[in-house]
Amino acid sequence: MDEVAAGGPRERPAYGMAVAVAVVSGVVAVVCALVLGQPLRDPDGFLGPTYVRLPLIAAMLLAADILPRAVRRAGSPRGIPAQIRDVARERWPWRRLRPVLIGLAAFYVTYVAYRNLKNYLPQLRPDLVDAELAGTDRWITGGVAPAEVLHALLGTGAAAHVLSWVYLAFLVFVPASLGLALVLQGRAGHASWYVTALCLNWALGTASYYVLPSMGPIYAQPALFWDLPETGVSRLQDSLLTSRWIVLGDPDGTDRLNSIAAFASLHTSIILTAALIAQFVVASVAIRAALWAFFALTALATIYFGWHYLLDDVAGLAIAVVAVLLAAWGTGQFRRRRTPVPVPDGSAVPVARERRRRSGRRPEAAPSPS
Numbered sequence: 001m002d003e004v005a006a007g008g009p010r011e012r013p014a015y016g017m018a019v020a021v022a023v024v025s026g027v028v029a030v031v032c033a034l035v036l037g038q039p040l041r042d043p044d045g046f047l048g049p050t051y052v053r054l055p056l057i058a059a060m061l062l063a064a065d066i067l068p069r070a071v072r073r074a075g076s077p078r079g080i081p082a083q084i085r086d087v088a089r090e091r092w093p094w095r096r097l098r099p100v101l102i103g104l105a106a107f108y109v110t111y112v113a114y115r116n117l118k119n120y121l122p123q124l125r126p127d128l129v130d131a132e133l134a135g136t137d138r139w140i141t142g143g144v145a146p147a148e149v150l151h152a153l154l155g156t157g158a159a160a161h162v163l164s165w166v167y168l169a170f171l172v173f174v175p176a177s178l179g180l181a182l183v184l185q186g187r188a189g190h191a192s193w194y195v196t197a198l199c200l201n202w203a204l205g206t207a208s209y210y211v212l213p214s215m216g217p218i219y220a221q222p223a224l225f226w227d228l229p230e231t232g233v234s235r236l237q238d239s240l241l242t243s244r245w246i247v248l249g250d251p252d253g254t255d256r257l258n259s260i261a262a263f264a265s266l267h268t269s270i271i272l273t274a275a276l277i278a279q280f281v282v283a284s285v286a287i288r289a290a291l292w293a294f295f296a297l298t299a300l301a302t303i304y305f306g307w308h309y310l311l312d313d314v315a316g317l318a319i320a321v322v323a324v325l326l327a328a329w330g331t332g333q334f335r336r337r338r339t340p341v342p343v344p345d346g347s348a349v350p351v352a353r354e355r356r357r358r359s360g361r362r363p364e365a366a367p368s369p370s
Contacts, residue, residue, distance in 0.1 A: 014192040015099065017330030018106035021199040025113035025206070032120050036251070043115040043257055050111060054104055057175050061183035066091060100182045103195040107178060114202040118209060119257040122248055125213040130220035133212070133263065133309040140310055147217055147224050150304045156227045163301040164231035170267050170298065174198075177274055189331060190281040197273045197327035201266060204319045208264040216262035218306030225306050233305050264315030265308040271295045272320035280333075 033040050042049050069091070070083035137146050154163075181194040218225055218237055228234065243256040275291040282288055299316075302308040308316075328334060 014189060014331045015102045015106060015196070017327065018103065018110075018192070018196040018199045021196070021203050022106040022109035022113075025110045025117075025199075025203050029113035029116045032117060032124065036120060036123060038120070038251055040112070040116050041119070041255060041257060042112060050108060053175055054108055054178070057179040058100060058104060058183060061179045062092065065183060096188070099188055099192065103178075103182050103191065106199055107195055110199040110202045114206050115257055115259070117206045118259060118261055119247065121209050121213060121261055122244065122258055123251065125210055128214050128220075129212050130214045130216070130262070133214055133311055134217065134220060136311055137217075137309050145217065145221070145224055146303050146310055147306050150300065151227065154304065156229065159304070160228050160231055160233075163297065163304050164233040166294070166297045167267070167301040167305065167307075168232050168236070169294070170271065173274075173294075174270060189333070190277070192331045193281075193327050193333055194274070194277050196331055197277060197323045198270065200323035200326055201270050201273055201319060204323060205264060205266040205269060205316075208315055208319065209261040212263040214262040214309070214312075215260050216307050216312075217309065219260065221306070228305070233301075237305070237307075262308050263312045264319055265299075265302050265312040266316060266319070267302055267307070268295070268299050268313045268316030269319040269323070271298050272317060273323055276320065276324045 029040060042051055066084060066087050070080055070087045073087070074080045074083045134145070138144065140146075141149055178195065178198065181191045214220075219241060240259050244258045244260050246254050246256050247258045271291070272295050275288070275295045278288050278291050299313050302313060303310065
């Protein structure tokens, strides 16, 4: 039997923590919206609205799982539609599809709450601590801004374009990795671990924004980054600053969202979360190595482009570790690892002999075939 299908009935409680995080995040966002007298908005990205983007990615991955099998089974093009229905029923019965829908819904609610609470940040926490965070950075790096150190080491030419691509890849990585985990992961318990950890990242990251409200070096000390060339990151930074000005000028008259908040770095925390979980559940060494490289380059990019202070990245590391551990506990990963592994049939005889040897018992005579 398919391992995921076999594990399906256990998946609803496995998503309990993700659903709880989504509910709490949603309630907090609604309360803040009521206090400010502003609506909740669905965040739009360049890949489209979240409520369209996530189901579309899941549908594409489902199709990638179903269509090749249906085509191989069909004897002719006419038989493909019938085979698609048959394969869909076999591969995706309700008990297996239900966890995917629960995971998508929990992620969506948590993410929308995160984006709206981030939008409300300058209205609810207008005082900024950029000066204190910048001072801490300079104390750590001997009186020089960390970004200046990286600019001197890496240069401000080709490195800027490479790191820009790496940083922006995050925008595709999150929904794509979510869809892959939900649809293609061989063990549904691992999918619930990752989805729950993502939800915790959004929730804990939102809380950190309100603890130390800040904008980041690029906005607090823009002169440090004037030597960088125009890249996708620089255009994004300009767009986010424009959106912030519009939101602060007329929060009720715009559909834009404020998306500027430095402490803590969720780019760092989420990619580290993916790398940590992959270290335990992904067999491919190449994929694990790629995720660790992606994490290292992303953390580098957050400082290089002035998105974050050093403490922001350190806080992001802490959020990732806490999210992975809490999600592991909430989805039963620790219990699964303590569960004894069934002994294969081929090793039953040696195991029985070892038990008899330790107990000092002699094997009983086999019954006569007569």
